[in-house]
Amino acid sequence: MAVSKKKSSPKKTKAVGRPTKDNGVNVKEALIQAGVELLENTSLEDISLRKVAAHAGVSHVACYHHFENKHALFSAIAEIGFQRYFETYQKELEKTDQDFKGRYRALGWTYFQFIMTNRQFARIMFGGTGVDAKTHPTLLAVSRRTYRQLHEIIRMGQNLGHLEKGNTREKTLASWAMIHGIAMLFLEGRLQMKNDIQEMEKFIQTVTEYAFIGMKSK
Incomplete structure (x- = not known):
């Protein structure tokens, strides 16, 4: 068989x-x-x-x-965006030592460049998508770290005598509002980018310095 x-x-x-x-x-x-x-x-x-x-x-x-839901995904992506920005600015800080003005200008230009070259990231990072950082602890932590960068620069300016003492939080928020506001105007097309990158950088730094001038030590 x-x-x-x-x-x-x-x-x-x-x-x-x-x-x-x-x-x-x-x-x-x-x-x-x-x-x-x-x-x-x-x-x-x-x-x-x-x-x-x-x-x-x-x-x-x-x-x-x-x-x-997609808002949970967006929060994870926003976290990456804040981390990328943080790392970018940290590299700029290495070039400035303890130079307050240099750090202040570098922050404004770095912030602007990051938003303009990462437009979709920026829309997620700074609202408009339903992402609530308070419900995502890791996102909240990294976004606050970028705020602390600016806060430390303002405090440095005060300690070095460049800025008036006191109201450090208010000065930090005023600086952030100025820098963020000008970036949003370009992002939304209210203002048009200049063709020359150096001219663009000079323009952003000039606008940034107006925030600094208003806080200068008398």
Whole structure:
């Protein structure tokens, strides 16, 4: 009697492309990266968790496992944005030593450049998308760190005699409002960018200095 051969089951092939939850890779990081990549050419309004999941190469079920809605994803992306800005400005600080004016000007120009070259990040970082930093502790921590940078510069100016003593918080907020406000005017198209980058830098630094002049020590 002939013995029937048992058919061997076909070998499973590993999935190619982006790593998924099934092979033990951090899917959350892959989803955040996919969201960042989509921001380069997709408006915030058109981004959905399904689109992010598809771009990351994972199921939309896996996406909802990590982010309950797109605002939760945006908060994670905003955290990356603040971290990138923080690292960018830290590099500028290394060039200024204990020079108050240099640090103050560098902050204004770095802040402006970051917003203009990371427009979608800026929209997420500074509101308008439903992201509430208070409900995301890590985002709140990194966003406050960027505020403390400016606060420390204002305090340095006071200690060195460049700025009047007292009201450090109010002076910090006034400086931030000036720098952020001018950046938003350009971001929203109310003001047009100049073609010459050096001319643009000089313009931003001049505007920034007006905030400084109003706080100068008499």
